[in-house]
Amino acid sequence: MKKKSMNVPNTLSLLRVALVPVFVVTLIFMREIPVWGKVVPTLIYILTAFTDMLDGKIARKYHLITDFGKFIDPLADKFMVLSSMISIDAVMFLEGQTTEAIVFMFVVLVILLRELGVTSLRLVVAGKSGIVVAASMLGKAKTVSQMVGTVLILLETTIFPFSAETHIVAYVVMGIMLVTTLFSGIDYLKSYLPYIDTNE
Template sequence: MNLPNKLTILRVIMIPFFVLFLLLEGGTNVTYRWIAAAIFVIASFTDMLDGMIARKYGLVTNFGKFMDPLADKLLVCSGLICFTALNQLSAWIVIVIISREFIISGFRLVASDNGVVIAASQWGKFKTVSQMVMSVLLIVNIPLLSPVTAVFIWLATILTIVSLVDYIVKNYKVLTEGSM
């Protein structure tokens, strides 16, 4: 197993620890929140790192193509669900974000069955960054940063919708014609 795939597996292993520290003592312990934030940031960093290494050294594998995006979705979605449980994020926002991920994953599966690879768009990358920043802000939960957190919640939600629409518009032929 190559290094990028090990980093992906490490990210998946980190998720339960992230959730544990985020939810310990009902999410009220500041120390545990900072530990959760550190785990989330490190896990997010492994996402960037495994992709860079895989592309630079030609270590792209089918396992990595499948597991890397899945690990990302598991990390972000587990955080979103926790934020709802902690009353920091409205359920409808979580539903919008998770629904987008399912829809895009479905598109990718259909495209893959037709031999088409759909690359991530710039909107998708902006969406991911905004969701990561939003998540860190929600994890650390600093009252002074509440206005910034609110901006990132709305930004992440809007970019989630924009990236979904962009994705569908650019790739609808995968569903209607079976190819692009």
């Protein structure tokens, strides 16, 4: 029997998972190289994020949605976002940006709790009623703010030299990430609550 080959969207999702360690390694070990120490990991991150946008579009357009894809795509997304943010936070500590690192650690913790909460709600509701609430505009805004925000934090001192001392750009970006994460989490909670029976 001929073994069925993996389709393009699922391959892209697995590529996203494989690129995350490459991003982490280049970010940490190239951090002392001027300019390129930030540009190279940023380009890898952008490529990783691009696979996130591409796999879903291809799967929907060419009807290549599979059970494995439904599992690996969101898992790869969370792995990408959280791994990149945790490694950026680690580099902040290594570079002596203690205050910025502590603030970003709080933002990452909120994002982690939000992802765990929303994923748990999805599993409970989907398991009982088979209903999956589509991503809202707030959810999409959260994703965009995290991806664009990560790039801006990585390239902060390269693109915005005036922010090298105060890191004001990074703090503004973190604030936007935090707000969109909280509001999208509340939005998902409101969407799923009608399907949850608190008496069970």
